[in-house]
Every structure is written in structure tokens, then in C-alpha cells.
Amino acid sequence: GQQVMQIPQYQHVQEGEDFTTYCNSSTTLSNIQWYKQRPGGHPVFLIQLVKSGEVKKQKRLTFQFGEAKKNSSLHITATQTTDVGTYFCAGITGNQFYFGTGTSLTVIP
Amino acid sequence: NAGVMQNPRHLVRRRGQEARLRCSPMKGHSHVYWYRQLPEEGLKFMVYLQKENIIDESGMPKERFSAEFPKEGPSILRIQQVVRGDSAAYFCASSLSFADTQYFGPGTRLTVL
Numbered sequence: 001g002q003q004v005m006q007i008p009q010y011q012h013v014q015e016g017e018d019f020t021t022y023c024n025s026s027t028t029l030s031n032i033q034w035y036k037q038r039p040g041g042h043p044v045f046l047i048q049l050v051k052s053g054e055v056k057k058q059k060r061l062t063f064q065f066g067e068a069k070k071n072s073s074l075h076i077t078a079t080q081t082t083d084v085g086t087y088f089c090a091g092i093t094g095n096q097f098y099f100g101t102g103t104s105l106t107v108i109p
Numbered sequence: 110n111a112g113v114m115q116n117p118r119h120l121v122r123r124r125g126q127e128a129r130l131r132c133s134p135m136k137g138h139s140h141v142y143w144y145r146q147l148p149e150e151g152l153k154f155m156v157y158l159q160k161e162n163i164i165d166e167s168g169m170p171k172e173r174f175s176a177e178f179p180k181e182g183p184s185i186l187r188i189q190q191v192v193r194g195d196s197a198a199y200f201c202a203s204s205l206s207f208a209d210t211q212y213f214g215p216g217t218r219l220t221v222l
Contacts, residue, residue, distance in 0.1 A: 095164065097154055
């Protein structure tokens with residue numbers, strides 16, 4: 001069954017507002033990856049987190065990996081219309097990838 | 110360096126027919142993954158292959174579905190006797206090694222009439 005849950009499923013924000021999506025696993029992960037899928041497109045890799053408590057930034061995007069390596073978050077500061085899409089986390093444990101259900105972000109101009 | 114190629118991009122089949130989806134990984138990648146995505150839903154892992162070997166097929170239905178990744182040529186996802194519920198986008202991804210970055214192909218959108 002599904003081991004990686006993501007919330008919220010949908011998020012509508014006004015352009016300029018911040019956005020956060022959360023990823024929670026029922027088991028400890030060895031690492032976690034984040035992907036973005038634009039409407040009608042395919043997932044594109046954003047980043048990988050490996051260490052407990054790790055924080056990485058990419059311009060307006062901040063990625064965190066929890067201390068227990070069971071949860072992760074993606075925060076976007078001051079959203080832009082180009083941020084529209086679905087954000088997926090993918091937890092890796094043992095020999096398996098578990099993609100989260102995704103958070104669909106809509107940015108209202 | 111060409112990315113992951115998938116063909117066909119769109120495939121229409123009638124119920125009971127067979128669907129063959131092809132995936133050519135990035136050059137040098139020997140790890141291939143297949144995912145299914147239903148409209149408005151997330152990615153569901155189906156199978157993970159590493160050149161000629163199926164490593165994990167826990168996400169693939171036991172009947173009608175099969176996958177292979179021969180020594181030469183693309184990886185093939187085969188769906189026999191398709192039903193309407195098989196209509197979805199099927200994405201293939203490849204990586205250099207397990208747990209490395211996955212590079213996704215553009216997907217094959219299967220429609221079963």
C-alpha cells in the first residue's frame with residue numbers, strides 16, 4: 001500500500017504568496033527526491049536530500065528533510081505563475097521508490 | 110545526449126487488443142522504471158528493471174501486464190487484452206544507478222475504446 005503521503009492534494013495561491021507541500025512516510029527513508037510536473041508534461045527532477053535534517057535551497061525553493069528521515073517539505077517563497085504544476089516527493093527505502101500523491105499548485109495572477 | 114524516448118506518444122486500442130509501449134533510456138543508463146498515471150492522480154510505480162532483469166514488479170498487475178528490458182533494444186511494457194481501466198499515461202524513467210536521479214520520458218497516453 002501507499003507509504004508516502006503528501007498534503008495538501010491541491011493548493012490555490014495568489015501570485016506572490018508562499019506555498020508549502022509536506023511529504024510523510026510511514027517508514028524511515030534512505031533519501032528523498034522531489035519532482036515537478038507541469039500540466040501535460042512529465043516529471044522533472046528538482047533535488048535529492050540524503051542527510052537527516054538537511055536543508056537545500058534553489059532560488060525561491062527551500063527543501064527540508066526531517067531529523068527522523070520520515071518527512072520532508074518543499075517551500076516556495078513568493079510564488080510566480082511559472083511555479084504552476086504538480087510537485088511530487090519520492091521516498092527511497094531499500095529497493096523501492098515510493099512516489100507521493102503529489103500536490104497540485106495553482107497560482108492566480 | 111538524447112533524453113529518455115518513449116513511443117508511441119499516443120496509442121488508441123479497442124478492448125481486447127494488445128498495447129506495446131516502448132522506452133529507450135538515456136545513453137549509459139541501465140536502470141528503467143515504469144509508472145502509470147491516471148488523470149488527476151499521482152504516479153504509481155509499476156516495475157523496475159535493470160538490463161535483462163526484473164528487480165521489482167510489485168506495482169504491476171499480475172495478469173495481462175508484462176515488462177522486459179532486453180540486452181539490446183528498448184524496454185517494452187506490454188498490456189494484453191486491454192480494458193477501459195487501462196487508459197492512462199504511462200511514463201518510463203531511467204537512471205544511472207538505483208536511487209540516482211530519474212529522468213522521465215514524455216510518456217505514452219493510452220486510450221482504450
